[in-house]
Amino acid sequence: MEKKLPNNGPEDKKPTAPQQKPAAKKPAPKRPKLPDVKDDPFPMDSWLIYLVSIIGAFIFGVAAYKEFNPEYKKYQVEFKRLIEMKFGTEAAEKVPMGVQQIWVKDLNRVDRCITCHMGYEWRGLEGEDVPEVFRTHPDLDGLIAKHPFKDYGCTTCHGGQGYATNMKEAHVIQKGKKVRWLEPLLGKEKAKEYKFADWQKMPLMEINCNTCHRHEDSLPGTPYINLAKKLWNEKGCIGCHKLFGEGGDIGPDLTYEGSKSHESFDIHAPYYVIKNGKPVPSGRTIAQEMKRRGLPLSVFSWHLLHFEEPRSITPTSAMPNFGLNEKEKRALAMLMMSWKRVNLPAKYIPKMEGRGAAAPKVDTAAADTTAETADTAVADTTAKMEETPKVSYDPELAKRGEELFDRKGCTACHDLDSRKVGPPLRDVAARRDHEWLKHMIMKPDSMILNDPIAQELLQEFSVPMTNQNVSEEEAKAIIEFLKKAATEK
Amino acid sequence: MTLKERLYKVWRALVWTFDPADRSEAGKAITRNFWLHWFPPRMTKKSLSWSYSFWLGTISWVLFVILTITGIVLMFLYIPSVERAYWTIKDLEYAVSWGWFLRNMHRWAAHMMVAAVFLHMMRVFYTGAYKNGISHMARREINWTVGMILLVLTLLLSYTGYLLPWDQLAYWAITIGVKIAESVPIIGPQIKFIMAGGTELGQPTLIRFYALHVVGLPVALLLLFSYHMWRIRKDEGLAVVEQFRLAKKRKDLQIDTSGDEPVYSTPWAVRRIVLVSMATLVWVMFLATFLDSPLEEPADPSWTPNPAKAPWYFLWLQELLAITTIRTPWFTINGGFVGGVLIPGLMGLAATVWAFLDKSPPEATGVWFHKSRTVQNIVFTLGVLFIVGLIIFAMYFRGPNWNVYWPWAWPEIPEII
Incomplete structure (x- = not known):
């Protein structure tokens, strides 16, 4: 710099002769060369600070946008508009905003489904004209009277991740990034994946009905599970399989079959086909066989293949091929999935009327x-x-x-x-x-x-x-x- | 004087000035400020340059500050109980305002701190910055040892934090870590018992890890870090300053310091610290905004994910343990001693004592890849590549049953339904 370096102390601050040129031209100065306090050694730094500030503000803006525009917001706005249209402004003002939840303390469930599915208990939104997401829950006076929302929440019957507040994670949609949640939503989409003819009725939900109602011989509204229980009795399954300590030792204990870890099903083992009454490797793995049939890679699909021909999965299995039809296989696979280890508070245990297959205690x-x-x-x-x-x-x-x-x-x-x-x-x-x-x-x-x-x-x-x-x-x-x-x- | 000028003077007397009018004020701005007083009033341009230090030490410290601040907020939201911990994290993700951002920042800053501290160690080695040059006061090898302990503390902080979400990822990663400790001969079972607070991972483990994570380890790290900084001052600055001294006192070496000169710490060094801090913060915010932290299923001791992997910075130990375990149909030689203790122990010990043994000439102090240190730099690099290679291999090529797979040929695990 052109100016002479100021010395220590304010008295030296007066500028000296400006003609005096800095050290460059002089021979080595005696005192170590000290720079001017005003002499910026890193002139880029200030600009970099501005740049980083702008980038930081921008990133914070993106984060704030994500925070203040959750996916559910657009549903809530739309629902409010719907209510205003149907029932007037006064009713619309009662529509709550923000995360809504049903907390069922006894079942340790927090269900935030109603953050989007806001019309679940509004009477008058039953019609087909109302978008499905906002429609009133069916059978409010029958099924729901017996299973009130406040005592059961949503996921107890429907499955899905109650905590989540976005669709992919709440509905456990396994496309793209995996959702790490063990209770899939047992809705229409799932039933379609397994090509249920009656997917509209969400048949897979029967699995969750039977998680509590497993000790009843039959239950209205659960045709698949009822069929499976009938088959269980007819085919003498108890001869080989134990349920709650009763039954044979040939096959595995099935009491908590539905709680078996999905990781323990080896779907990369060879798949066998039966030729001349003997299992021969098909050249495909179980997973490849599932894909070939358009089935999702799942424990449920494993059960479907296993019920079709046990020796195609385990060639040494002593379990016979019962010649089950498509419906029966599905029914039995659902029965297997429903036998979960659950810790039900006493008031949730259903009143039992009959015993039998589902209640293994022999008369x-x-x-x-x-x-x-x-x-x-x-x-x-x-x-x-x-x-x-x-x-x-x-x-x-x-x-x-x-x-x-x-x-x-x-x-x-x-x-x-x-x-x-x-x-x-x-x-x-x-x-x-x-x-x-x-x-x-x-x-x-x-x-x-x-x-x-x-x-x-x-x-x-x-x-x-x-x-x-x-x-x-x-x-x-x-x-x-x-x-x-x-x-x- | 106007009121504004008066107030400004009071402010400057009480705190510090960012814009000193003269040398005396520039010096006082450092010595009179509590937060800055361990800095010298002037530093050399080289020791503040990007290319010498990459500012990795400062970055590590800033990450620690970010972790402390976000960590304190998280302490208000987290419950260290096996019944509640996982669900408080779920709430952070979905229901707490800014909860996702807070958790992401904490997680990313933690991973980055492990990386930054390790890179800092690499930088110090390659520049020979643990050497004392021709200084009679410096004992930089002590600070190197302190740095090694700080690296271990950083790893332990990250490791204890890994368990807290109490999901499958956390539970089994910590299980693997505890198993590595257990495989140490003779005292292994005791170490495991102390770590887990019992024979298996549960509430006693969680509360131990929590207490260590939020109090024990951060306090230890803070104290040791303060000592680390104080030592830099007592060691007469960063090692690169030795080049300045050598240039003056050992003309025969013909060291060229033309690009170097002392500059005032206020404002130039302080501004650079602010810049580095801001850049680090912005980078963590960037990661936190766009990359979500994983949260798997709730911890379940009854089913083991296959394969269960340790946190990434301990993966090389897990891999070492696996490859030093010899299995024959008749007997199995556990790799616990060789893979879990001997190799990593010797590597750590060698790296630590090397600072006391390095006999390279003083002019190799504070210079990147000095030619007199080529052999040791190669050996050190091989050690680093060994660790990094094992981590990458174990992370991407180890599948179920710890078998080798291509990353894209990983066998799929079935869904439930």
Whole structure:
């Protein structure tokens, strides 16, 4: 700079001879060279500060725009306009603004769905002319009278993320960025994804109905779940699967099947097709098979494929193919998904009227009587049985045997006339002797290890027969039933 | 004097001036100001330049200030309980005014602070800034050691904060971290017990991590940071100043300092500090506005995401542990000691003591990549690449069951319905 450097202290501030040029021309000065306090070494810095301020103000503006223009705002404005049109200005003034929520303390749910779906309890918005998002909730006097909004919220039945205040995250729409929420919205869109013919009725919501109503035999308004429960009884599922401690050990315990982690379903395992009664790798993974069929990659799709042919997923599965139709598969998959571990406060537990498949507790009175009759029957017939030829049988014991044949889950693998997982059993009583049959029924596991015939059978059918905990008396009854079957050919 | 002039004089006497009229005022502006008094009245132009320090230390400090301020606000909104923690974060995201912005700022500033502190360490190494040159007073290797501890404190702060949202990401990342600690031979189980406050992660863990995160670690970091700054002053400034001294006292080296000269701290250094602080703040705001922080499903000890990964800055330890674990059908040699203790311990120790052992000449002080330090710079770079490489590999190429996948061939996980 042209000016001479000011010295320490204000008395030196008077400007000296301006002609004196700075150090550049002088030989090395004695004192270290000190710059002028006014001499800016970084002239760009001030401009950079202005620039950063402007950028900062702009970014803050964007952030403020995001904060003050949430997605729901436009819905609320639109709803207010709708109310003004329909019911006048006075009514419109009562429309609340900002985040609205139903807090159900007992169920630990905060549902902010009503931030957008504002018309849910306004009577008079039922018509088709009202946009669906604002329409009154159907059946306010029936279903909702029994399940008031304040006690159930929205997501208890509909699923979805109650906390969220934007559509993608509230509806758990898995397109693009993943929404990390485990309760999808069970609405029309979801039903369409699975190609439900009746998607308009939101059939998947029945899953959530049955989460509380699982112990009822049937429930109005849940056709799929009712069908599934009927199938559960008919097919004797309890023979192999446990529910609340009751049932067989062959298959997995299904009490909380719906709470199984989705991560535990390996959809990248090979998918099998059945050729000549045996599973052969299809060359596709389960995931590829789901994609091929246009199914979403999900646990629900896994259940659909599994119910169609269990051995296509698990080639060693002992579970038979029940020849279920499309509707039945869906119904059973929904039943599986509904069996969740929930911690219901007492007042939410539905009043139970019937028991059965859904309530696994066997009617104890009935169980006692059957056991009794079995005992007496055995006492009566054991002596006789030793001498009688193979074709004769005790009709009463055979009747009991037929019942056991069903209840113990034998039907899962055996048919009388056709080959299923195991061989047909129509004339087995003629083919094999009594002792062999008794042992095979009571402890097939040790027979497979020791008996050459059993080993040969395993070679042929590849699925080992499982131990169903049959007592000796029960085995005798079953043999009587098989003898009876042999005569009825 | 008019009233305005009088008031201005009072203001200047009480606080400081940004626009000193002369040298004395320029000096007083620093020494009389509480916040600035640990700065010298003059600094050299080089030590304030962008290209020498990249201002990484200042950036780290500004990030710490941002974290403290946003953190204090978050403390009013967060509840450190396993039942409530996750839902308070959900509320921040959806219901609290500016909650999303606050959380994003805190999260981004935290990640950036880990990166900035690490880069700061790299800068100091490459410039030989832990060396003392020809100064008789400087003990810069002490400050290097303090810096290493500050790096560890930064990592621990980030790690303890990682758990607080109590979602699946947090829960399992911390589980992995605790498992790494547990795999230390002999004392591992004790360390785990102390960290978790029990045998598994739960409320005792959360409250321990919370207390450390909001009080213990920040206070320790603040104290140590103050010492770090004080030492710079006692070490006679940044190492680049040594070049100035060498130029004067060792003419034989023919060091050219023509571009360097002392400048007044007020206003020039202060203005640059303001600029760096503002730029850092704006950058954090930018990230916070456009990139949302992740929040996964609520923490559930009964299902493990596959794979569960540690926070990114500990991923290299997780990877080291995995590759030093030898599995045969008959026995398994756990990589806990080699991967979890030996390798990272030796690396940290070597980096720390190197400052005391480096025998390169004084003219290598405060210069980028001085030719006398080429070998050690290469070794250091290999160490850094090793860590960064492992992190990138574990982050993008490790899939379910810790198997190797291409990032685009990651197997999909099914939805529920």
